Amino acid sequence: MIMSHMNGYVQEASGQAKSHRERAVDCPGEELCLVKSPHCSAHMERIQHYQEELKKKREEDSRGKHDIDPNASLRLKKLSQNPKVGIDNPTFEGKEKATKDSCSQEAVVELVDLLQALKWAQHCLTDAQSQQDAELIMQLLAKEDFKNAYTIYSAVSQQMTRVSPNSPLTAQAKDLCQEALMQAHDSVAGQEMSEEDVVEYHGETVKLVRLEKARDTPLGATVRNDMDSVVVSRVVKGGAAERSGLLSEGDEILEINGISLRGKHVNEVHDLLQQMQGTLTFLLIPSSQIKPAPHRQTVMHVRAYFDYDPSDDPFLPCRELGLSFQKGDILHVISQDDPSWWQAYRDGDEDNQPLAGLIPGKSFQQQRETLKRTMTDRSREHQGKLWYAKKNIKKRKKSTSTLSRNTDYDDILTYEEMSLYHQPANRKRPIALIGPTKSGHDELRRRLLSIEPEKFAVAVPHTTRNSRIHERNGREYHFVSRPAFDTDLAAGKFIESGEYEKNLYGTSTDSVRHIINSGRICLLCLHTRSLQILRSSNLKPYVIFIAPPSQERLRTxxxxxxxxxxxxxxxxxxxxAREMEQNFGHFFDATIVNMDPDQAFHELRRLIDKLDTEPQWVPTSWLC
Incomplete structure (x- = not known):
């Protein structure tokens, strides 16, 4: 199943090495050659007819907004029958009487309207309890005491409104008024920047969407050709389209700012939108796909365990949006809606990267790495059949079966989920120094121990040999029997172990933990094969690779x-050193090239001190 799925990708990629399936509408990039479909004139006539109908409908709606029917409301009807209500009389008593009459009449009208609304609501109610509740409210409104109280309330409210100043009384109030006005303006402007009108036309829903395209905020959408249609293929996080929520994947774009897109290919759409600024009006046929319920996606932070160059990836659907990264980079994944192509930012580039970039999804990357390994295995097997002698067939088959087992997804490193961790002041992370023989990592450890023995310490190892006269159990070594050593080894209690002159030696996790509990920093010099065991413990190590310099400098x-x-x-x-970095580099938190012993020592101290002042990315599994 995997092979058939990936073969489809390979076949598609072979024909699209320079012509990807999507095009970012407002991102600069190289021109892609896509197939241009024939123009559909009948559909264009339908669109033009719809535009005329839509224009007429808007004109009618606009005229209707200014025509008020006084009979539409009982309150308006009674006010129209009493035109002198609210008109000032020449004398103060006349004004006061007019005000009282106006308030009284308006209060009565409002109560009558409310009673009618309650009667209508009671008629629509089906259960007896709700009808009884409505009846109790109507009885309350009909009481004379309630009417008098409501009349007084209306009169006070109107008087408070009349004495309110029409300009700020103080300079501070003036500033507040200006601020409120600006906030209201921004709110209205924000609404105008993204509008949506949905209209039924010939039994088909058509959307009219308005978006604001600024120079510093790209639109953030990709389009693809579907026959002679231009369809929204992807909405990219960080763009105006994603912020507005008005464009959706699968929407067909009929026109932009009155320019028809039917029959155009994505390169033409890209060039068109590159020239447009300000308000963009999209005429869309909404996608028929059922949209999932909106949910807030949490950002997932991952460390990449492989290098990625978008320009070399024939599977990438949109070349302009590809995000390059290197092994060890931290990536902030903000969307996994497309399981094959995640949207992400590289750590530290959020401010300079307005739009999210596309990176291979974990499952998709594992699938094509599996395919790559399978093809490599078959190539080796084919070469073996041609060149290997019969006496080596058995050996060759054994190596091939081993490679096949390694194609398990768990063995393919892609991403690891990470979280920020700040070490507690009383529980320092152990420092593991890794490097080949003669790289200088042993010398660096000894120098740290000699300068600050109260801050740094080494774990006391276990051994099965007999103690010597000057040695004390628990100080130089933990002296144990061979059966006890074997039992602890089988239980996974040793980070590393080995045999020397028929005696077993090993460093246990308990010994490291003892140093950590004492408040000191445990220094370890380990073989690379011990890193997996160390990382699977709950010790949270900080691994530093000490790399040798050039061959000439190393000789000096x-x-x-x-x-x-x-x-x-x-x-x-x-x-x-090159082999260690290639096979285990994903375990290294930092690398120091030992060009000069003093410079390497100061850099090592800087990295260790930084653990006290800055949070570090660690596997999320360590914090569970």
Whole structure:
């Protein structure tokens, strides 16, 4: 099933190496050559006819807004029958009487309107309890005491309104008034920036959407060709389209600012929108797809375990939106709506990257890595059949089966979910120094221990050999029996272990934890094969790779220390470091190139001190 799915992608990608399926409508990028479909004149006539009908409908609605029917409301009807209500009389007593009469009549009219509304509501109610409640309210409104109280309330309200000043009384009030006015203006402007009209036309729903396209905020949408139609293929996080919520995937764009898009290919749409600024009016046929209920997506932070170059990816649906990254980068994934292509920002680029970029989804990346491994295995098997002798067939089959087992998804590193962690002051993270022999990591550890022994310590190892006269159990070693050592080893209690002169040695997680509980920093020099065990514990290690410099510089450093290595030994150190970084680099939190021992030591101290002042990205599984 995986093979058939991926083969479809391969076939599609082979024909679209330079012609992707989508085009960002307002992102600069190279021109893509897509197939241009024939123009549909009948559909264009229908659109033009619809525009004329829509214009007439708006004119009628606009005229209707200014025509008020006084008989539409009982209150308006009674006020129209009494035109002198509210007109000032020449004398003060006349004014006061007119005001009282006006308030009394308006209060009565409002109560009558309310009673009629309640009667209508009672008629619509079906259950007896609701009808009884409505009846009680109507009885309350009909009481004389309630009418008098409501009349007084109306008179006081009107008097308070009349004495209200029409301009601010103080300079502070004037400033507040200006601020409120600006807020109201911004609110109205925001509403005008994104509007949507939905109209039924010939049994089909058509949307008229208005968006504001600013120079510093791209529209943020991709389009694709579907026959002779232009369809919204993707709404990108961070753009005006996503913020407004008015454009959806699958919407067909009929026209923009009166310019028809029917029959145009995506390159023409891209060029058209590049030239447009300000208000954009879209005429759309909404997508027929059932939209899922809106939900707030949480941002997922991941560390990438592979390098990605969008320009080399034939599967990428939109070249302009591809986000490049390197192994070890932290990515903020803000949308997984498309499981094959996530939308993300690279850590630190949020301010300079207005639109989210596309990166391969975890499942999709695992599938094509599986396909790549399978193709590599088949190629090796084919070469084996051609060149291997019969005596090596058994050995070759064994290696091939091992490679096949490694194609399990769990073995394919893509992303790991991360969270920020700030180490507590009383529980320091252990520092694991990794590096090939003669890279200088042992010397750096000894220098830290000699300068600040109260701050740094090493874990006391376990051994099965007998103690010597000057040694004390728990100080130099934990002396244990071989059966006890084997039992702890089987239980996974050792970070690393080995045998020397028929005696077993090992560093246990309990020994490291003892240093941590004492408030000191545990220093470890480990083999790379121990990193997986260390990371699977709950010790939260900080791993620093000590890389050797160039071969010539390494010879000089070793010569300064009184060592004269052979050229093949220097080459072996360099190659071993490259191999360690290639296979285990995703475990490294930092790398120090040991060009100069003093500079490397100061850089090591800086990294360790930074753990006290800055939060660090750690696997989310460590914090669960």
């Amino acid at each position: 450093l070793l010569a300064t220390g009184g060592t004269t290595p052979k050229p093949e030994e220097l080459k072996e150190v360099i190659e071993k």
